Structures are given as C-alpha cells and as structure tokens.
Amino acid sequence: MMCVCELQEVSAPLHCSSRVVTLDLGCVEMDDTTEPYFSFGIIADIQYADIDDGYNFLKTRMRYYRNSLSLVKDAVQEWNAESVKPKFVLQLGDIIDGFNVPQKTSDASLDKILTELEKLKIPLHHIWGNHEFYNFQREYLMESKLNSKPIEDEMGQLSLNEDSECPSGHESFYVYHFSPFPKFRFLLIDCYDLSVIGREKSSVKYGKSLKLLKDKNPNENLNSPRGLDEDRFVQFNGGVSCTQLNWIDGILESSDENEEKVVVVGHLPIHPDSTDTICLTWNYEEMLSVLQAHPCVVAYFAGHDHDGGYCVDEYGIHHITFKGVIETPPESQAFGTMHVYEDRMVLKGRGLVLSRTLHYRNSRKADPLH
Numbered sequence: 001m002m003c004v005c006e007l008q009e010v011s012a013p014l015h016c017s018s019r020v021v022t023l024d025l026g027c028v029e030m031d032d033t034t035e036p037y038f039s040f041g042i043i044a045d046i047q048y049a050d051i052d053d054g055y056n057f058l059k060t061r062m063r064y065y066r067n068s069l070s071l072v073k074d075a076v077q078e079w080n081a082e083s084v085k086p087k088f089v090l091q092l093g094d095i096i097d098g099f100n101v102p103q104k105t106s107d108a109s110l111d112k113i114l115t116e117l118e119k120l121k122i123p124l125h126h127i128w129g130n131h132e133f134y135n136f137q138r139e140y141l142m143e144s145k146l147n148s149k150p151i152e153d154e155m156g157q158l159s160l161n162e163d164s165e166c167p168s169g170h171e172s173f174y175v176y177h178f179s180p181f182p183k184f185r186f187l188l189i190d191c192y193d194l195s196v197i198g199r200e201k202s203s204v205k206y207g208k209s210l211k212l213l214k215d216k217n218p219n220e221n222l223n224s225p226r227g228l229d230e231d232r233f234v235q236f237n238g239g240v241s242c243t244q245l246n247w248i249d250g251i252l253e254s255s256d257e258n259e260e261k262v263v264v265v266g267h268l269p270i271h272p273d274s275t276d277t278i279c280l281t282w283n284y285e286e287m288l289s290v291l292q293a294h295p296c297v298v299a300y301f302a303g304h305d306h307d308g309g310y311c312v313d314e315y316g317i318h319h320i321t322f323k324g325v326i327e328t329p330p331e332s333q334a335f336g337t338m339h340v341y342e343d344r345m346v347l348k349g350r351g352l353v354l355s356r357t358l359h360y361r362n363s364r365k366a367d368p369l370h
C-alpha cells in the first residue's frame with residue numbers, strides 16, 4: 001500500500017449523508033499492487049491571459065493570469081511522467097480568460113494553452129464555461145479545437161439507443177459521451193444551453209433565458225446577485241434545457257441497462273453542498289433528479305467555483321468541484337489524476353486539489369442510501 005500524504009479527505013457513500021465526509025486519516029490508500037483499469041487527468045478554470053495578476057470582482061482573491069500557463073506546463077510534465085500515463089484529460093472549462101477579448105488575444109492564448117496540453121498526445125475532452133463564451137461565439141466553438149466531440153469515436157463509443165443521437169441545428173447544445181473502458185462512460189454536458197452568454201440574441205433560447213434571468217434577478221446589472229434569495233440567477237451562470245435533460249436521461253437509461261458506471265461532467269456544479277451557491281446551475285434541482293434516478297451515475301465533476309468543493313449526496317453520487325488553476329499561487333498547483341478501479345476511483349490531487357477515494361454506490365436501484 002502507498003500513501004498519498006497531501007490528502008486528508010476520504011469519502012464513501014455513508015448512510016444518509018449528503019454532506020462532506022471528512023475522515024482525518026492523514027492519507028488516502030493507493031493500492032499499488034493492482035493496476036487501475038485506466039487513469040485520466042482533470043484540470044479546471046485555467047483562465048489564461050498574458051496580463052498581470054489581478055483580483056476577482058470582489059477583490060478577495062488574486063488571479064494569476066500569466067502564471068496559469070506555467071502551471072499547465074508543469075501539469076503536462078507530471079502527467080507525462082506518471083507510471084500509468086492518463087488515457088485522456090478532462091478540461092473542465094474556462095480555458096482562457098475573458099480579459100483576452102479587449103487584448104484581441106483570444107486565438108493566440110487558446111493556441112498557447114492547447115499547444116502545451118497537446119504535448120500529452122492523448123485525447124483532450126473540453127467542457128465549455130462562461131469564459132469560452134466571452135471569447136468566442138458558439139458557432140465558432142463548434143468548429144474549433146475546443147469541440148472535442150469528434151474524438152468520441154476513438155474512445156470506444158458503445159452502441160446505445162438510436163434516439164440517443166444528439167439534436168443538431170441552431171439551438172443545439174454541446175454534449176457527448178464516450179466509453180474509454182468497458183462498462184465505464186463519461187457524459188459531457190452543456191450548462192450554458194440556457195444562457196444569455198453564447199446564444200445569439202435572435203435565438204429562442206436567448207429570449208427564454210433572458211426572461212428567466214430577469215424574473216429571478218431584478219438588478220440592473222444581471223451579473224450582480226445583490227438582494228437575491230437564489231443567488232445563482234446571475235448572468236455568468238446558465239441552465240440545461242428540457243431537450244438536453246431528456247437526452248441525458250436517455251443516455252443514462254441505456255447505461256443502466258448496460259450496467260455501466262457513469263461520470264457526468266459539466267462546467268457548473270449541481271449540488272449546493274459542493275459549491276458556493278452563487279456558482280450553481282440555474283436548474284440544478286432538475287439535473288440532480290435526473291442523475292439520481294439512474295443507478296449508473298457514480299460521480300459529477302465541475303469547475304467554475306475556484307475554491308472547489310465536495311460532497312456525496314444521499315444517493316451515493318460524489319460531487320467534486322475542482323479548484324481553479326487561475327487562483328492558484330505560482331508555488332502551488334491545481335490538477336489531479338484519477339485512477340479507476342473496479343470498486344472505486346482514487347483521485348491523486350496536486351497542490352490545492354485534495355486526493356480522495358470515491359467508492360462507487362453499490363445499489364442497483366435508484367434509492368437513496370439509508
């Protein structure tokens with residue numbers, strides 16, 4: 001047995017718990033006698049820009065825009081040096097910062113980060129966050145390297161129901177799923193499907209999203225949560241349309257039938273115990289009830305809240321919000337490698353990202369744990 005001693009938190013779907021489970025054991029058990037089925041890398045909120053350090057909106061946290069490139073370079077080196085090299089990387093969104101727009105450096109900054117990540121020579125799976133939409137139009141993103149949907153076939157797509165085909169067209173959303181190993185599936189979702197950023201003003205979804213936002217947020221500045229009971233209704237968040245929810249439900253239904261384990265990935269957190277509530281998906285309750293209805297779902301990974309967070313919900317689904325690279329001091333780090341085993345996933349965190357052991361829920365029914 002090997003100990004990863006930065007890590008202090010061990011979680012398991014303990015009875016009736018939807019809260020953080022912290023057992024101060026001082027280490028997480030890594031079984032170095034058994035090879036994992038596969039491993040993958042995770043990194044969130046890089047927000048690179050070639051500009052000086054600055055503060056967040058509330059002037060409470062420093063952002064290291066230029067240094068995020070160095071942290072990505074280091075992460076790539078570490079992933080390349082792993083004894084079991086990751087099979088792919090999940091990039092959880094906000095890869096470059098909105099400050100690239102006034103500098104007219106969006107394309108150049110994206111190139112710089114992708115050049116580093118591509119040195120891994122493994123598939124990169126990209127989620128889109130608010131900063132992708134500050135920098136680029138949706139149509140542009142669909143044609144860019146940040147659309148990683150085309151690589152899904154290389155990752156062993158299993159045959160699922162015909163009607164799991166994702167809708168295309170003007171009001172479509174960016175979602176896909178892939179299976180890197182038999183009986184394991186990753187489902188990437190679009191948390192800005194309903195949003196006023198990234199949608200054409202002439203689109204039905206823009207109109208609907210603006211109405212919802214204005215109904216919930218009377219502030220003139222729709223980025224301001226001032227006075228709100230539900231502070232997630234701000235412009236820098238978004239939601240998931242009914243069509244997308246139905247599509248997700250269909251995929252998970254097939255995964256249940258195939259007895260797979262599914263990790264769902266989006267930019268915005270969906271559980272209030274895994275994040276500051278200002279970062280939640282607008283209709284997080286609907287997302288949660290879809291996921292909780294399917295015993296195949298073992299975890300949900302998000303970024304957006306740079307402070308990170310974690311909980312295991314009452315159905316045994318692990319919700320990890322990954323700390324953001326952008327607010328990580330130069331001497332530290334913020335990324336992870338997940339090692340996947342038959343009965344658990346072991347996250348080896350670096351720097352601010354804590355290591356954890358995520359035991360899979362064992363129920364074959366979508367019942368809450370008792």
Ligand SMILES: Nc1ncnc2c1ncn2[C@@H]1O[C@H](COP(=O)(O)OP(=O)(O)O)[C@@H](O)[C@H]1O
Binds near residue numbers: 304
């Ligand atoms: N409390 C707030 N009031 C008004 N505007 C805000 C507030 N918090 C954030 N914003 C604005 O919302 C946008 C997104 O916020 P930001 O903190 O940059 O998001 P991210 O964490 O994704 O980088 C920015 O334009 C920021 O100025």
